[in-house]
Amino acid sequence: MRQRRTLLQRALGRDLEARADALAGQMGDGYDCFGASADGTARALALTRGLYERWFRVDSAGAHHVPSTGPVIVAANHSGTLPFDAAMLHADLLRRTDPPRLPRSVVDRFVPRLPWFSALVARAGAINGTRRNVEHVLATGQLLVVFPEGTVGIGKPFAERYRLQTWRPGHAELALRHRAPVVPTAIVGAEEQMPILARLERFHAFGAPYLPIPLVPFPLPVRYRVRYGPPLALHRVFPGDPRDPALIRAAAAEVEGAVQALIDETLAAREGVFR
Numbered sequence: 001m002r003q004r005r006t007l008l009q010r011a012l013g014r015d016l017e018a019r020a021d022a023l024a025g026q027m028g029d030g031y032d033c034f035g036a037s038a039d040g041t042a043r044a045l046a047l048t049r050g051l052y053e054r055w056f057r058v059d060s061a062g063a064h065h066v067p068s069t070g071p072v073i074v075a076a077n078h079s080g081t082l083p084f085d086a087a088m089l090h091a092d093l094l095r096r097t098d099p100p101r102l103p104r105s106v107v108d109r110f111v112p113r114l115p116w117f118s119a120l121v122a123r124a125g126a127i128n129g130t131r132r133n134v135e136h137v138l139a140t141g142q143l144l145v146v147f148p149e150g151t152v153g154i155g156k157p158f159a160e161r162y163r164l165q166t167w168r169p170g171h172a173e174l175a176l177r178h179r180a181p182v183v184p185t186a187i188v189g190a191e192e193q194m195p196i197l198a199r200l201e202r203f204h205a206f207g208a209p210y211l212p213i214p215l216v217p218f219p220l221p222v223r224y225r226v227r228y229g230p231p232l233a234l235h236r237v238f239p240g241d242p243r244d245p246a247l248i249r250a251a252a253a254e255v256e257g258a259v260q261a262l263i264d265e266t267l268a269a270r271e272g273v274f275r
Contacts, residue, residue, distance in 0.1 A: 011046035020045055022100045031123075034104070034133070040123025041094065041102060048091040051084070055221050056189065058088055062228035063096035071138040071180035072231070074103070075171050075255050077164060077263060078147035078154050080190035081214045085154075085224075089145065089187060090124065092226050097143070104137045105145040138178040146171045148252070155199055155212055161191035162263050169252035172234060176242035181231035182255050186262035188227070192273050193219035222273050227262050 009017055024038035031037045052058050066072060076089055086105060093103040105121075106129035112118045127133045129146075137144045147153065152165045175182045200211040234251040241247065 008042055008046055011049065012042065013049075016045045016049065016095070017042075019095060019100050023094070023102060026100075027102065033136070034125075034127045035119070035122035036102065036125045037123050040120075041125060043120075044124035045091065045094055048087055052088060052091050052095075055219075056084070056088055056193075056224040057221075058092060058224040058226060060092050060096055060226045063092070064098070065228045065230050066093070066097050066101070066143070066183050067181060067231060068097070068099060068101070070141050071178050072143045073138070073171055073175055073180050073182045074143065074145045074185050074228075075182050075259060076145070076147055076185035076187055077162075077259055078149045079156060079161065079187070080154060080219070081194040081196045081212045082219070083154060084193060084219055085187045085190035086145075086147065088190075088224055089185070089226060090126070093143065093145065101143045103143050103145045106134065106147070108151055134174060135178070138174060138180050144174070144180075148256070155196060158191075158195040162188070162267060164256055164260050164263075167252060167256040169248050172251035172255060173242060173248045175232075175234045176238065176248065176251060179235045181233055183231050184229040184255055184258035184262055186227045186229075186259055186266050187224065188263060188266040188270065189222040189224040189273070193222050220274075223270075223275055225266050225270060227266050229258055229262050232258060 012020060020042035023041050027038045066074065079085060090103050090105045094100060102125045105126045107121060107126045109128065111121065112128050127137065134144060148168045148171055149165045150168060156165055171182065174180065194214040194216055196212050197215050198213040200213065232255060234254065237254065238247050238251045
């Protein structure tokens, strides 16, 4: 156990080890009701370190917009054929929130069926996006991470890169019901990491909606840019019955517009895909 812990410390480095220790102090020993653990979050920081720091060289700004306490929803765009963007956002929130907060990233419904990988992401803090799960996260004052485009966004054609796909409104309903601020978030870079050639729609292993056929076998070393915008208090902007479908759609459109604006602003400022 001591040797394994030493290896993990080396993999983390001093700064990330301090983050992992701070999270461990909040989480305590053992596993929570979703299977997350302090060791699991430390491993997530260690496993994503190379991708985060050296491969994708994540450039992050605006994390101070994520409230330090209380229920929060981070709503981001989703792309890239394989969900490296979700992993990098999860790692970025572990690294950048102050004090450190554990992101409860919602995974697609087929992920819990994947051997070993489902346990790995659960130990790191990810959750299955059932209504009971997400409501529990917000009711207990935690940080919820959602990708309203879902698998439609991650599998979009290259020609439609950085254009938000069907924006599901569930996050807006949750924000209205729980009076939780929504932090619009843009991820730029993932669209170019693995351009998709085709989708095998009849392939549904483990419940996946399709099998993607990417142009390259591994993600290209694109430069990721993560941008967080000011939190949106939807319950104040859209007062009324949080069950009203028209109100929910209007609130979701507000978040969608904020995310698209962040994407456009970040695209206009970047000097290149790999720089």
